[in-house]
Amino acid sequence: xxxxxxxxxxxxxxxxxxxxxxxxxxxxxxxxxxxxxxxxxxxxxxxxxxxxxxxxxxxxxxxxxxxxxxxxxxxxxxxxxxxxxxxxxxxxxxxxxxxxxxxxxxxxxxxxxxxxxxxxxxxxxxxxxxxxxxxxxxxxxxxxxxxxxxxxxxxxxxxxxxxxxxxxxxxxxxxxxxxxxxxxxxxxxxxxxxxxxxxxxxxxxxxxxxxxxxxxxxxxxxxxxxxxxxxxxxxxxxxxxxxxxxxxxxxxxxxxxxxxxxxxxxxxxxxxxxxxxxxxxxxxxxxxxxxxxxxxxxxxxxxxxxxxxxxxxxxxxxxxxxxxxxxxxxxxxxxxxxxxxxxxxxxxxxxxxxxxxxxxxxxxxxxxxxxxxxxxxxxxxxxxxxxx
Amino acid sequence: xxxxxxxxxxxxxxxxxxxxxxxxxxxxxxxxxxxxxxxxxxxxxxxxxxxxxxxxxxxxxxxxxxxxxxxxxxxxxxxxxxxxxxxxxxxxxxxxxxxxxxxxxxxxxxxxxxxxxxxxxxxxxxxxxxxxxxxxxxxxxxxxxxxxxxxxxxxxxxxxxxxxxxxxxxxxxxxxxxxxxxxxxxxxxxxxxxxxxxxxxxxxxxxxxxxxxxxxxxxxxxxxxxxxxxxxxxxxxxxxxxxxxxxxxxxxxxxxxxxxxxxxxxxxxxxxxxxxxxxxxxxxxxxxxxxxxxxxxxxxxxxxxxxxxxxxxxxxxxxxxxxxxxxxxxxxxxxxxxxxxxxxxxxxxxxxxxxxxxxxxxxxxxxxxxxxxxxxxxxxxx
Numbered sequence: 001x002x003x004x005x006x007x008x009x010x011x012x013x014x015x016x017x018x019x020x021x022x023x024x025x026x027x028x029x030x031x032x033x034x035x036x037x038x039x040x041x042x043x044x045x046x047x048x049x050x051x052x053x054x055x056x057x058x059x060x061x062x063x064x065x066x067x068x069x070x071x072x073x074x075x076x077x078x079x080x081x082x083x084x085x086x087x088x089x090x091x092x093x094x095x096x097x098x099x100x101x102x103x104x105x106x107x108x109x110x111x112x113x114x115x116x117x118x119x120x121x122x123x124x125x126x127x128x129x130x131x132x133x134x135x136x137x138x139x140x141x142x143x144x145x146x147x148x149x150x151x152x153x154x155x156x157x158x159x160x161x162x163x164x165x166x167x168x169x170x171x172x173x174x175x176x177x178x179x180x181x182x183x184x185x186x187x188x189x190x191x192x193x194x195x196x197x198x199x200x201x202x203x204x205x206x207x208x209x210x211x212x213x214x215x216x217x218x219x220x221x222x223x224x225x226x227x228x229x230x231x232x233x234x235x236x237x238x239x240x241x242x243x244x245x246x247x248x249x250x251x252x253x254x255x256x257x258x259x260x261x262x263x264x265x266x267x268x269x270x271x272x273x274x275x276x277x278x279x280x281x282x283x284x285x286x287x288x289x290x291x292x293x294x295x296x297x298x299x300x301x302x303x304x305x306x307x308x309x310x311x312x313x314x315x316x317x318x319x320x321x322x323x324x325x326x327x328x329x330x331x332x333x334x335x336x337x338x339x340x341x342x343x344x345x346x347x348x349x350x351x352x353x354x355x356x357x358x359x360x361x362x363x364x365x366x367x368x369x370x371x372x373x374x375x376x377x378x379x380x381x382x383x384x385x386x387x388x
Numbered sequence: 389x390x391x392x393x394x395x396x397x398x399x400x401x402x403x404x405x406x407x408x409x410x411x412x413x414x415x416x417x418x419x420x421x422x423x424x425x426x427x428x429x430x431x432x433x434x435x436x437x438x439x440x441x442x443x444x445x446x447x448x449x450x451x452x453x454x455x456x457x458x459x460x461x462x463x464x465x466x467x468x469x470x471x472x473x474x475x476x477x478x479x480x481x482x483x484x485x486x487x488x489x490x491x492x493x494x495x496x497x498x499x500x501x502x503x504x505x506x507x508x509x510x511x512x513x514x515x516x517x518x519x520x521x522x523x524x525x526x527x528x529x530x531x532x533x534x535x536x537x538x539x540x541x542x543x544x545x546x547x548x549x550x551x552x553x554x555x556x557x558x559x560x561x562x563x564x565x566x567x568x569x570x571x572x573x574x575x576x577x578x579x580x581x582x583x584x585x586x587x588x589x590x591x592x593x594x595x596x597x598x599x600x601x602x603x604x605x606x607x608x609x610x611x612x613x614x615x616x617x618x619x620x621x622x623x624x625x626x627x628x629x630x631x632x633x634x635x636x637x638x639x640x641x642x643x644x645x646x647x648x649x650x651x652x653x654x655x656x657x658x659x660x661x662x663x664x665x666x667x668x669x670x671x672x673x674x675x676x677x678x679x680x681x682x683x684x685x686x687x688x689x690x691x692x693x694x695x696x697x698x699x700x701x702x703x704x705x706x707x708x709x710x711x712x713x714x715x716x717x718x719x720x721x722x723x724x725x726x727x728x729x730x731x732x733x734x735x736x737x738x739x740x741x742x743x744x745x746x747x748x749x750x751x752x753x754x755x756x757x758x759x760x761x762x763x764x765x766x767x768x769x770x
Binding site (some may be wrong): 274 | 412416452478484548617620639642653659665
């Protein structure tokens with residue numbers, strides 16, 4: 001069976017320039033919204049996903065769902081450190097850090113205030129998070145009123161650039177450095193010396209203990225032993241799973257919103273594609289009759305109209321993808337329910353999302369083109385030729 | 389008005405196209421209303437707040453408690469007529485996903501401070517008289533199918549353990565913006581049951597003041613009193629406190645606005661296209677109308693009116709469906725947003741938007757139709 005040449009469809013779209021551009025833009029915007037919402041949810045999730053490592057374990061109080069609600073006493077922390085599964089640093093000491101975590105209300109650069117995670121860390125904390133680098137200034141010195149801030153905190157909050165003085169717990173602290181964790185949640189935190197923070201923030205206990213496992217496969221044994229110990233009353237989780245679980249609710253909410261908006265909106269754009277293709281078929285009735293008369297079959301006409309519709313929609317999809325490229329530079333912050341404080345993150349546009357956007361557009365074209373294509377294919381030849 | 393039947397005849401000429409266009413506009417405005425309702429529902433807490441209630445909390449954040457000893461000092465501050473207190477409990481019912489609002493409150497002052505919590509007198513007496521009693525909002529009771537007398541075990545996350553509360557009352561909210569998805573129970577019960585070192589601390593104090601005009605002065609007095617203490621306070625009106633919570637959510641409103649604009653803009657492009665196609669197909673007819681003596685201005689009005697009618701129909705349909713769903717059916721977005729309720733303003737806003745869409749999408753074809761040259765148009769088709 002003969003195929004109608006593709007160039008016929010391309011030329012048809014080119015002839016109806018204004019209509020083609022308007023329909024494609026409409027579909028393109030739907031694709032853009034689709035990618036935008038995926039990028040939003042993806043960025044939030046990736047910030048928490050990349051925060052934990054599968055080689056680390058985190059110890060929190062039994063029954064506490066988040067670090068903020070947890071408390072781990074010095075004695076319990078000591079008992080955990082002595083476990084043989086804990087990896088050793090080069091100097092033979094356990095590669096683990098007991099940390100304090102509080103949230104503190106700070107003014108954003110925009111003037112509104114929000115909570116920021118303030119973490120008291122020990123010298124091993126940085127070793128446990130190999131992705132974190134000092135991008136500006138230096139690390140704080142133990143025992144001094146100095147803090148370092150995450151890169152997102154530095155760019156979004158007042159008094160958080162290197163050299164400025166930041167007020168926390170009734171004291172002034174000098175910001176001496178900026179840490180970057182490549183988009184992880186630590187970028188939204190302020191770090192200082194845990195031994196100094198404990199008296200200053202009036203906290204007699206740690207919030208959590210993070211440790212490097214000698215061998216990640218030993219995790220189940222360690223978890224079982226520690227959780228069974230009634231004196232400790234702790235829960236042990238793999239660090240990556242701990243953070244990934246925190247993203248669940250918010251990322252789910254964002255995805256649900258995106259899915260809801262795009263699925264309904266795509267219906268509207270599909271109606272637009274239907275109108276355009278119906279009009280395209282109607283104004284070409286005679287042409288289609290002629291095509292049939294010179295021997296092109298029903299299938300060929302159906303395929304040709306469908307192809308034109310998909311081509312139109314894909315043009316829109318490409319426009320949507322192009323518009324989505326700048327989205328990756330957007331940064332936003334939202335509250336993480338786990339810490340009651342702001343988690344800032346960058347929108348994440350992946351090639352997969354772009355492909356999904358294109359596929360989504362193509363599907364709109366396919367469905368929007370089907371009915372007009374069927375009408376074109378089933379037109380009686382003689383009547384079609386007789387039309388004005 | 390006498391041309392209405394002519395316009396309608398035009399619209400019915402291609403029923404399918406009119407139907408599709410009206411539907412796509414309806415969809416856009418339905419989404420617009422939905423997104424706007426998400427925004428206004430998040431702000432419901434702000435509208436529900438009372439200007440004569442102040443919230444006192446630790447200056448750093450809600451995570452840090454204040455001593456119970458502040459209570460008597462606060463009561464003596466000029467302008468304060470009543471002091472209440474409570475703790476955000478932050479637990480869950482059966483599964484961590486069921487984390488509605490739970491407050492352990494000072495039962496003695498609670499109903500004075502929150503007159504919008506309506507509870508029948510016998511239920512109130514039963515609640516006040518029993519240490520482990522709790523009251524729950526009607527919406528919550530319906531959601532979980534509780535009955536008075538049921539045991540409702542709440543698992544604490546801030547206060548560890550499972551708390552065996554007994555439902556003694558079902559309250560309703562006096563205003564639609566107040567939250568019925570909440571339970572309240574005795575602060576004393578929680579305080580007595582936790583380890584001694586954590587006792588006698590309060591998460592939030594609520595102050596009732598005589599008039600809203602005193603809010604700033606009373607707040608300043610409270611904060612000055614504790615400024616140099618180990619636990620400084622931050623006092624603000626309940627409205628400001630709620631607004632602070634919304635601001636913590638980040639720029640949700642900006643994101644929703646971006647999405648909403650993209651949707652409306654996309655559908656507007658689609659509508660412009662349709663209107664232009666419709667006008668193009670009728671080139672001959674418009675030329676004939678002009679031959680019959682219809683002026684350019686009248687033709688312009690006719691084509692513009694056609695697109696306005698289509699847009700308005702779509703707007704009424706989309707906003708109407710949204711209004712029906714988000715008001716009559718008590719839809720709550722799966723419990724994510726309590727008080728998900730569409731405001732009448734949103735409906736009007738949506739209709740106004742539909743009119744603007746109609747105006748913009750009708751402009752180009754109306755203009756082209758008015759400028760149409762009769763002879764050329766008639767010749768083209770022949």
